[in-house]
Amino acid sequence: MSKADELFCAMCADILENGTTTEGQKVRPHWEDGTPAYTIKQFGVVNRYDLREEFPALTLRRTALKSAMDEVLWIYQKKSNNIHDLHSHIWDEWADETGSIGKAYGYQIGQKSHYPQGDMDQMDKVLYDLRETPFSRRIMTNTYVFADLSEMNLYPCAYSCTYNVTQTPGSDKLTLNMVLNQRSQDVLAANNWNVCQYAILLMMVAQSVGMIAGQLVHVIADAHIYDRHIDIIRELISRPKLAAPRVSLNPEVTDFYGFTTDDLIVENYEHGPQVRNIPIAV
Template identity: 30%
Template sequence: MKQYLDLIKHIRDHGVKKEDRTATGTQSIFGHQMRFDLSQGFPLVTTKKVHLKSILHELLWFIRGDTNIRYLVENGVGIWNDWPYQSWLRETDQEADFPMYSPEWKAKMKEFIQRIKDDDEFAQQYGDLGPVYGHQWRNFEGVDQLAQVVEDIKSNPDSRRLIVSAWNPKDIPVMVKSGLPPCHSLFQFYVTEGRLSCQLYQRSADVFLGVPFNIASYAILTLMIAQVTGLEPGDFVHTFGDAHLYSNHMDQVEELLSRETYPLPTLAINPAVDNLFDFVFEDFELLDYQSHGPISAPVAV
C-alpha cells in the first residue's frame, strides 16, 4: 500500500490549511491519483487494521439500493450512524444537551441505535439517509445504473460510457438533511484484453479514516463485476478532488507512517455466484491478512 502512504505523506508535507464544513480544519491538496493492480493482491491497508466486515456490508447495502442504516446496525456496522444520529438530535431539539463525542452523547447514541433496531416507525423516520449511494446506483431518476452497466460490459465492452454516477444535483439538498452528498461520486469501467478496470472519482476524501475503506470497497466491486461478466480483474484507479487530512488526525497519521507494511492479502470470492445482486456476506473470505493494530480517530460530522 505504498501508494496510500505516499498520498498521506504528500498531503502532510505539501498540503495547504483549509477550513471545512465541519469546522475541524484540514491539510488539503486538490487532484491526485493512485493505481492498484488487482491481480497483485487485494489492496487493504496493512499499517492499521481495517474492518473488512464493515466494508463488505456497506457495499452490499449500496448494491441492494438500501438507504436506511437499519441493515447496517443489525449487522454490527456503525460507520454511517453519526449522521442520522446527529440529525435526530437536531430535529428533536436535543443537540445542545449532548455535545458531540461527550460521554452523554455516546450513551445517547446507544439508545438511538437500539431504537433503530427495535422500532419500525422510528427506523423509517430517523434511520433513512435519503437518496444516497444505493438509491442513485439503482434508481437514478428511474434508471438502474448498476444493472445497466453490468449488461453494457457484457454486450459492449469497448463502450466509453460504462459509468455509474451517484451525483444527482436535484437530490443533493435532500441528502444533506440526514446524511452526506456523495463523496465517491462517479465511477467508470474499462475493458481491455479480457480484464476489467475501474476508475473512481472522489470529490472529497478523508484520507486517514475514509480512503482505506473506499479503496477496498471499489476493489471488491470491481472483483465482483469482473466475475459476473466473465472477465479477469484489472486495475482500480482512484482519482481525487479535495484529498485532506483532518487537523485532529495528525498524531494518528504520524503513528501510521511509523509502521512497516506487510504483504497484501487475497480476497476469495465464491465462484458459483454469477449475478451481481445474488452476492451475500458469506461469499467473501479474506486470506493472509497481516496488519498492525487499529488506530482510532474521530469522525468529522
C-alpha cells in the same frame, strides 16, 4: 510489502509536507466539541491499484473488509438508503428517525431509466452493457445528482464509477478496470476503506460478467488530513509494512445479486494494531 501501504504512506507524506491548510478559513465540518475541523489538503490525488497483482488492503492497520463489502452491497446490490439495511453504524450520524439518509447513494443507483432494451437502473445497465457491448466507453454509475442534492443528508463523497474493458494479449478473458471519482476524502478514516470497497465491487462485477478484475484508479479531488489526525497519521505511516493479504470471492457465485459477505475469502491478513477512537468531524 503491500503496495497499498507504499501508496498510502507516500500520499500522506506528500499531504503533510506539500499540502495547504484550511486553518482560519470558513469550513463546514466541526468536531464534537464545536471546534472547526481544519485540514491539510492536497488537490488532485491519483492512486492506481492492480488487482491482478494483489488486493490493496493496508497492513499498517486492519481494514474491516467484510464491513466494507457490506456497505458496497447496501449501495449497489440492495440499492438502499436506509441504515436498517446496513450492518455497521457508520451512517448513523446522517440518518433521520426512520433510518433514511435521503435521496443519496443506493437511492440513486436504484433509479430506473428507459432504454431501447427496456427499463433499467444504474447497476443493471452497467451489467447489461458489460455483457452486450463491453468495449463501450459509456459504462458508468453516478450518484451526484444535482436535482436531488437538497434531499440528501450528506452529499456523496465517492460518487462515480467508470468501467473500462481491456483485452490483454494472449488472455482468454477480458479485463475489467474502474475509475473511482471522489470529491472529498478523510484520508485517515476513509482512504483504505474506500479503496477496498471499490476493489471488492470491481471483483464482484468482473466475476458476474466473466471477466478478470484489473486496475482500480482512484481519483480524489480533495484528499485531506484533519488537524486532530496529524499525529495519528505520522505514527501510522512509521509502522512496519507487511505482505498483502490474499482476498478472493467464492468462485461459485456468478450472479451479482447473489453475493453476500460470506462469499468474501480473506487469507493471511497480517496487520499492525488497530487505531482506536479516531475523532470524526461531522
